[in-house]
Amino acid sequence: MAERGLQVGVIGAGAMGRGIAQVAASAGHSVMLADANAGVVEQARSNVARALDRDVEKGRRSRAEADEVLARIVNAGDVSGGYDAFRDCGIVIEAVIERLDVKQALFSALEQVVAPDAVLATNTSSLSVAAIAGSCANPGRVIGIHFFNPAPLMPLVEIIPAITTESMVTERVTSLIAGWGKTTVIATDTPGFIVNRVARPFYGESLRQFEEGIADVATIDWALRELGGFRMGPFELMDFIGNDVNYAVTRSVFESFFYDPRYTPALTQQRLVEAGLYGRKRDRGYYDYRDGATRPEPTQDETLGRAIVDRTLAMLINEAVDAVHHRVASPGDIETAMTRGVNYPRGLLAWGDEIGPPAILHRLEALQDEYGEDRYRPSVLLRRRVRDR
Numbered sequence: 001m002a003e004r005g006l007q008v009g010v011i012g013a014g015a016m017g018r019g020i021a022q023v024a025a026s027a028g029h030s031v032m033l034a035d036a037n038a039g040v041v042e043q044a045r046s047n048v049a050r051a052l053d054r055d056v057e058k059g060r061r062s063r064a065e066a067d068e069v070l071a072r073i074v075n076a077g078d079v080s081g082g083y084d085a086f087r088d089c090g091i092v093i094e095a096v097i098e099r100l101d102v103k104q105a106l107f108s109a110l111e112q113v114v115a116p117d118a119v120l121a122t123n124t125s126s127l128s129v130a131a132i133a134g135s136c137a138n139p140g141r142v143i144g145i146h147f148f149n150p151a152p153l154m155p156l157v158e159i160i161p162a163i164t165t166e167s168m169v170t171e172r173v174t175s176l177i178a179g180w181g182k183t184t185v186i187a188t189d190t191p192g193f194i195v196n197r198v199a200r201p202f203y204g205e206s207l208r209q210f211e212e213g214i215a216d217v218a219t220i221d222w223a224l225r226e227l228g229g230f231r232m233g234p235f236e237l238m239d240f241i242g243n244d245v246n247y248a249v250t251r252s253v254f255e256s257f258f259y260d261p262r263y264t265p266a267l268t269q270q271r272l273v274e275a276g277l278y279g280r281k282r283d284r285g286y287y288d289y290r291d292g293a294t295r296p297e298p299t300q301d302e303t304l305g306r307a308i309v310d311r312t313l314a315m316l317i318n319e320a321v322d323a324v325h326h327r328v329a330s331p332g333d334i335e336t337a338m339t340r341g342v343n344y345p346r347g348l349l350a351w352g353d354e355i356g357p358p359a360i361l362h363r364l365e366a367l368q369d370e371y372g373e374d375r376y377r378p379s380v381l382l383r384r385r386v387r388d389r
Contacts, residue, residue, distance in 0.1 A: 009092035017095035018044035019151030025072040027180040034076035041075045091119040104135035121145040126252040129189045130162040139164040156341035157182040185333035191256035194337040201315035206234035207266035222298035223305035229345035235286040239279030261375040314363040320348035325381035357385045
């Protein structure tokens with residue numbers, strides 16, 4: 001896949017789509033950016049322009065460079081009538097709504113326009129890449145390329161070949177995205193891929209502890225941030241991501257895993273979403289971000305805080321170990337994904353080795369005994385590691 005001469009298409013001009021367009025244009029590509037609403041594309045270009053202006057102000061690029069990047073992002077117009085604007089694109093990345101039927105219809109129509117060797121990529125965060133590819137006559141050229149928001153700043157990109165993706169397509173895409181300055185990891189086409197699967201207990205177990213009254217939101221955030229070393233606490237992070245987005249991913253993973261209790265969504269978050277309390281973008285979520293609102297103070301009890309961290313961390317490490325067991329990705333890629341994708345203070349597998357597999361197994365077995373729930377079942381690989389020590 002040629003680097004400089006490759007024209008890139010991006011369909012969907014929301015936050016993710018415009019970010020991907022900026023990344024590709026910064027790497028020297030001409031980018032065709034489209035949306036069902038043509039007006040959204042110009043708004044997206046304006047947002048990219050402001051981001052580039054900040055880069056200039058901070059000395060990260062020259063004015064001329066910023067102007068060149070913006071000029072490479074071309075408004076492909078309204079695509080509600082078809083995708084002819086993408087005829088010359090060597091790769092098209094969709095970043096539209098997370099609905100399987102929408103993505104399938106888009107890819108089915110798009111493959112009739114682009115060249116036979118053009119790659120069709122989905123930025124889905126949780127849907128089956130195989131299901132999306134199944135709508136195409138040539139599913140071998142369909143692949144998942146999952147960027148993280150904001151795409152220009154987040155270094156990680158998950159590459160997800162479907163069972164039908166040709167190996168050459170995976171190699172070409174991995175090389176291309178690495179050439180854009182991103183850290184790539186290869187994930188199997190399983191629910192949540194690496195990051196959105198392994199990270200679920202960070203949110204889910206924190207919500208469970210809150211719902212049980214073990215600690216309030218501020219205290220759990222304080223514990224995991226100050227004692228656990230995470231950059232953000234789970235509740236402030238959910239508010240930052242958007243509770244609507246976080247809840248949708250949790251539901252998708254839960255349902256895709258045939259209602260495995262490990263991934264059970266929380267009623268607390270469901271109620272926030274139903275009430276429209278999405279977090280920062282709506283000024284209210286777990287915290288109140290309106291002018292004059294007072295941030296609640298945590299209970300800085302180290303004994304309580306350590307218990308919160310130990311419980312949440314045991315679940316996270318167990319999930320990472322289980323991802324290795326089920327060959328979701330290589331151990332190295334799992335460690336890279338969690339440190340580079342969600343900025344965990346260290347890789348969960350190494351963290352588990354440091355604490356000691358017997359200690360992690362003991363924590364999980366104690367939780368399973370107390371609750372009687374399969375939610376806390378230890379990974380068979382964790383049990384084997386303890387047995388074989």
